[in-house]
Amino acid sequence: MRRRIRTAYGSALALTLALGAAACGGGPVSTAGGGDGKELAGQTLTVAGVWSGAEQKNFQKVLDAFTEKTGAKTRFVSTGDNVSTVVGSKIEGGNAPDVVMVPQVGVLQQFAQRKWLQPLSEKTRQAVDADYAPVWKSYGSVDGTLYGLYFKAAHKSTVWYSPEAFEQAGVRPPATYAEMLTAGRTVSDSGLPAFAVAGEDGWTLTDWFENVYLSQAGPQKYDQLAQHRIKWTDPSVVEALRTLGALFSDKKLLAGGQKGALATDFPGSVEKVFGPEPEAGMVYEGDFVAGMAKDEFGKKIGEEAKFFPFPPVGKGAAPVVSGGDAAVVLKDGKNQKAAMAFLEFLATPEAAAVWAAEGGFLSPNKALDLGAYSDATLRSTAKSLIDAGDTVRFDMSDQAPAAFGGTKGAGEWKLLQDFLRDPSDPARTAAALEAAAAKAYQTANQG
Template sequence: MMMRRRTTLLSGCTALVLALGATACGGGEPVAAGGGDQALSGQTVSVAGVWSGSEQKNFQKVLDAFTEKTGAETRFVPTGDNVSTVVGSKIEGGDAPDVVMVPQVGVLQQFAKKGWLRPLSKTTEKSVDSGFASVWKKYGSVDGTFYGLYFKAAHKSTVWYSPEALDQAGVEAPETYDDMLKAGRVVSDSGLAAFAVAGQDGWTLTDWFENVYLSQAGPDKYDALAAHDIAWTDASVVKALTTLGKLFKDEQLLAGGQKGALNTDFPGSVEKVFGPQAEAAMVYEGDFVAGVAKDQFGRAIGEDADFFPFPAVGGGEAPVVSGGDAAVVLKDGKHPEAAMKLLEYLATPEAAAVWAKAGGFLSPNKDLDPASYGDDVTRATAESLVAAGDSVRFDMSDQAPAAFGGTKGVGEWKILQDFLRDPSDPEATAARLEAAAAKAYED
């Protein structure tokens, strides 16, 4: 694994950068977050986002650290999953939040094109230029203007497994997709299903497809398909569906078979591997699997729950698919100055370290000291994400219009569920995907 530059969070230049009103190293404009001089006392920054439970609790720790430094109070506004509708309603009602944590590239682009967003400050932009791979700025920009700071990232190219189950079957972590299926058949011969697939949640199936497609077709094709510059009937899509179908049609590999997979949601898929009554050895999904395995089922991460990178497909490179939440500043918010200062703070490794210590978090900021993470597995996942640099590709379905890539029961989610149910005709599935995509991109 390629190691990245390590920094000490509060020493030297970084300490100066984090001090409120201090001049950034090498000159330039003042840095606005930090120092504790309470310069923003009397202002309250409202921050809207989808987070709930432990995620909201841990993000509040970051907001509290910002309050301690600047004096600005914060108020978190839960949006539920439909961020676009909730934020639009609040803007129309004259109660726009100051900051929104946007979970989808497509929604960020929608907000920008509606004229809802303020460009981020030069201070934030400088922090991102120096501390983040350029791909993160690309995904946060619309028509060349930088609107979205990716504060929290997800690594969606991780396959989680029970070390005990793989040890008992005598198999090791595979390096290719075909080897992963072979290992799965050996596991199933030992009496335990290979994979728990969360087919009830269509978004997990889009993630399966995206990893296969990125590795097999390559990043250029991935970018073209994400932008709908090539059709979903392209031969590369049919090939990826055929490859994915090798797993979906193999009853020996799926816990409960296709019917069982279609009746399993994401938490249920993790339970089937790490719960008290194990039914499978492996579950594919992002780094957030670890949080469920630890918090709900008491698994020790790195001991009785571990991961291997999603393996390379068809001679391609191993994929690194990511997701994330971008902080944006709304034009109609009541405290734009304090909102901008919050984003300047979120762009620092200091802010990322607060949540990294609490757990359930990855930062794309390469200046965050890996020691900030609380366990070796999370640290390795974060380093893998950062080491991928500009080869990271954002979740394709999150880049698409929500009607195609992000709505339950329709579009890509529904079509891939149907493909899981019957993977016998990849070409017909590709045609259905193209029809749904063409309609969504036109609307």
């Protein structure tokens, strides 16, 4: 997200600002149940999230649809990447938002452990049971209680490429990880570096690792590592780092080499492939690449910007890594009724369809008609996410305590940047990751 899904585009451009939405007239009956559709009139719902730029603009349309439906005014506050710190300071200052769009499972769990959250309503729970794969309920729950509704998801197992670059090199979308590296070297030989890697943003490197690890080590090991039930010094981690290091150490594969990758942020990596002066043929990241290629560089998705699924590594299965933003209700918010009604609204395909029509969005809600998405590529990625069901695995770094998996210049982000700079010793990197993880989990458990 975040960060990331997601959140990724928004986190890369995050600005701290607060926008107000003007109240609209009463509309149909509120999703809160009963009444004349105006029972929330006079209330102002404050929603905090990481989004800015195009993502914030599109989410505002969802807020406006809620206003039209219920009469409640809305106000969005952008937190930037440090959601936990910003929300904590607002709670301490007596100015807590009513709803927070949380981009990390670890942060949601942290909020619940601190007793900041309200359990979701029965109506929302019923919608989740009916219309979401069980994995999404699991990621939104703490100790069996549902606190988070996943409204926006990301398919983070997509590799985006320039069809022109592939045509020039005479290569096709690869079916395996080894084929992807071979195709990349062929693209490089044709005159254009293979991959634009956004090494300046450490979260993109965690996504690279997670796809390799899920495919190579398998979902059981992935779950164990995500929960720190095995150590980062496990041989499976070292092997995944070795696999990733083969890419990071190959100057034919990285636009600008390791130094260039470390100086490239996420928006810059997309620009290197789809901008006016291409510097690479491929960029790995989630489906949200499409929104940026379209909005920022005017590319026709499916024609001038295409993707292939992140290919399987060795004998493993193709990975499906996801991320997402979960809506939670804060106990200290001043408008509990409006907050609960808003989450009931977000649980409907009606709410998801508002953003789906704008692009840069996927919903884990199975009840959303795929025809709501604005183009065939989005429909394809959305179907892949839904069809994966419980084989989807949530972004591992987002499940970790923020000190390890979600802090710029620290923990996993920094250590994988160090590994990109020098990938010669995977075992040493694994040991450093374990030391940082052990410290972060110990602190989180004490808290």
